[in-house]
Amino acid sequence: MALKEKLEAVLNVGLRVPSIMLLEVLYRWDVSSFFQKIQRSSLNNNPLFQYKYLALYLHYVGYILSLVLLTLPRQHLVRLYLYVLTALLLFAGHQVSRDYVRGELDSGYEGPLYLDPLSMNRFTTALIGQLVVCTLCSCVMQTKQIWLFSAHLLPLVARLCLVPLETIVFINRFAMVFTGLEVLYFLASNLLVPYNLAKTAYRELVQLVEVYGLLALAMSLWNQLVLPVLFMCFWLVLFALQIYTYFSTRDQPTSRERLLFLFLTSIAECCSTPYSLLGLVFTVSFVALGVLTLCKFYLQGYRAFMNDNTMHRGMTEGVTLLILAVQTGLIELQVIHRAFLLSIILFIVVASILQSMLEIADPIVLALGASRDKSLWKHFRAVSLCLFLLIFPAYMSYMICQFFHMDFWLLIIISSSILTSLQVLGTLLIYVLFMVEEFRKEPVENMDDVIYYVNGTYRLLEFLVALCVVAYGVSETVFGEWTVMGSTIIFVHSYYNVWLRAQLGWQSFLLRRDAVNKIKSMPTATSQQLEQHNDVCAICYQDMRSAVITPCSHIFHAGCLKKWLYVQETCPLCHSQLKSHPPPAANAVAPEGAPQAPQEPANQNQTPINQIQEAASHIHEAANQNREVTAQADLIAGTAKECVDAAGEVDADSQSHLSAVAIKQEAQLEDRASQSQCLEHAFNDPQMGQGVWEGHQAATTCPEQ
Template structure:
């Protein structure tokens, strides 16, 4: 990727962050205010024959056929408040939809929108400065600006020249930002309108009404120019949008909805935009919290200092995490950050294990989906701050167990490949065994910590089951790895090896099946007796199916063997059971393992099933020479 392409991608990401902030601000301030207003309205209603001082929830629980009477409001005020309430909902909804539409715009049109918004910002800035200058001129009731300038009044000269130069600068910015053709309104003529109030102030005996009208007139002309510019460009924008809709329909007809969504996901740089949004939002809130703490410390002690003690940092971190998932958009941003962290963990593990498998890096995507679904089904955004922090902590614990399963899925095939192919590289074996040691020690420490500080609950039982499952999988993998390594050093064929491997796998599959049954009943309990348990129970069942049931079925199924209907290409015997290589070829498990003793390629297509580097090959040769 060239430098220009990278810079354009960064620019596109930066341009799409403000609409996300606008939508998030509406969710934080707008709709939450509507909810609070609605709750307060319920409190202000009183049911006949009902006890005093009822809360909103208690009123909701009263029968629906109770007739409510107003306590503090008459019918007109209630109707006015309801109209105002609906009006604000309509306004916030339109702003939200406009922000979302801005986010979806192509980069070219998005830049045009920012140009228009910057033009409006320049107009507002010019109006405020002109209004302030006119008030200053009107305060000189006994004299005029021209007289004061001729009298070399430096205060007046400073105000006059300052406003004049500022308006000239704003006029240049406006002309630069405006992209309309000259046939609508000449840009330079519109720019001259910015200095109208400054020029009018020099005229002698000018009425105050005309002088006060100057800033409004200047801003109105410039705003009219922007409106005409928008109207002139509306046709091309709508034509582009219509062309985009036609293109999307054609693309979806040929390639499907999923491919279209994936294409737009890439075009909009959604993960990067959400990540930048959440980190920027977190930084903004951190600055505000530190500023508030510094102000409180100054009021208490009279000394300005930044509170950097451990307790304050811990409290600030908790508040940031609570605020970092208070809206759905904030949760999406946090999900993107979690996805990036998990992806880096997967890449780090691949680098440490010296393997390269693109499928293993899907840990970021799967972890992000898991985290977001957990946030939705637990109602993370609608909780109280303290409960939200606790739920976030629990969700992250579940995501951590999923990461452990992914790491095991990386290291387990590597262990079998190293042992079956007689690769004696101490470096590769040592790295894989260190990861296995981590997968055993960390879950044990993790469970001891959780059981020490948390009471027994369905969440804790689920995390414990997932962690124990990881430990069992690692132990089974190490046992099979040990048997293969013993067989590699034997000079004769070990005929009982396959039986021992079968017994170990059968034992591990049995234990995993028991864990799956436990998770099923745990999910049923959540579904029946806990709020929001439907998705949680469904996720546990999905986990039990994909990570336990399908993992237990490691060999080819009877249906696959029936469709294959052929013999093993190594021994030419009938395939009652078979192993499937990554190139989708079928062999007896024993035959394939013996083949890998001498070759690391597929017997049929010669695709590399396991590759080692040149340094490792030299290490193997040196070690074999040493053994000889």
């Protein structure tokens, strides 16, 4: 992003912050209660009380003006602020001129200026000030007609001409009236500008709604106004003003204990309206985003920004704060009560941030443990972050238990931190197992089962924690005070944290048990079968010393196939369903005359003679068919060559096409000849006839020419 674009983005946010500040002031200032106080104080004759309804109308006009400032395009907003700045400069020039006239009246000197040093100093100071005001006004308004802003120079010119002081007072008033008339003329000449802007904006909004819809319009306004950054800047300004006000009114230094209380009370003061609450929500979201970004950078460095996860944007923490604040009626409480409630809400937000940090760190730590990366710095960063996530939630839970009395709501809040610590502990144990396996010369055969047991253990602990929370809540509901909200929370917590976890755990257990039963039901490949197979495992690409044979006659490592069956119940190669069958009895004798059961893949070497002869006859027929196809291909190739020889007068494109046909036919001829030799060899060796015939049936015999 170029520097100009950055400045425009900063201006787009900074120029709209006063509109939110104005909304905040208007919300806090209750006009009706203000006039009721005036009426109770027996000041009915006060002129201010006579303009009660006018003040009410101005109150609503202020809301409209704030919304206009908030939604005005940036170019028009900059122009409006320049006009306001010019008006302020003209007012400053009027103040300088009035102060000079008062100074001259107090001195009473009407002689030449050079004879009185004090009068000369006052004149010089006022003249420089007025010249600066005129120059700034002409620069801001981008005009060379500097005389339009020089009316306040008239009293100075009159004093230089030795005009009496009473006349100078009149001239000063005339200059003020003249400047006011200029401002009124400018406003009258631009009176229709707001109407034209509103008309243009309405036309554009209607077109956008017709073409893209309301949702696209809302997203466009959200991106153009940059509302999250705008509300965050507004809240930070409000919070800084609150801190400055506190320290400017106190002379004594603040203790460490009072700093935490000051922090909470300042936040509580800055979320007393819906606008400031939204500002706090977006501020918390950006703080969470910053913490999660630092966590990614600490673990992975600059590589973390290449594959950024859209799930960790900090919006979860902001939405959590907003829901809890609305549910508990935060803005309606007193400041002290609001501060204590905010401490609990912020604890929940911090627990959510820690959970998001764990979601970022968990796959990185496990991948680092499973890889062969020996960088000590990477391992130190991963382990140190996990230790922080293990200790800090427990410390937070201990501290909040020291401040508040234990009840059902506090137990639910603490349980999230306890679950985070348990998850980190499980991640560290798996990381240690991976590192132990890395330092061993031979891999641990049952490492997958050990990892499953570790995961199952801390998942069981999580389930027990959730179950204890539900049991405590039910006992408090039965023997204590019953509320609809408490019962709803217990029901939701029971469904999501107890029932769903129990269901997922049971399904995982059944899936593993079914996979183990399937592996046990499959026959084990003999050493002779492994030698004939002469291939690696299709899952791990390692040599096979022991393996199992699937019903579809594929051979895999038993451990590799079991891991595969944990995920899906199909063959890794042909994707046929693998169903568990009871293993056949070793000494079972089939009754005489009964149909012979199909042989297992382990007995493929003992194929019956009649099956070999049948396969050999099929191979012989296929060889004869292949000879016929070879002869046809030879005839087509010869014809193509003759066509090429006879194409002496044909164009180059036709000759190249015929040559390509001839080359293609020759290649097919050679392929058919080699296939025929292979089939004849298989026919002469009936022992391998069955396997060759099956491969011949599985492949395409010959494409149609």
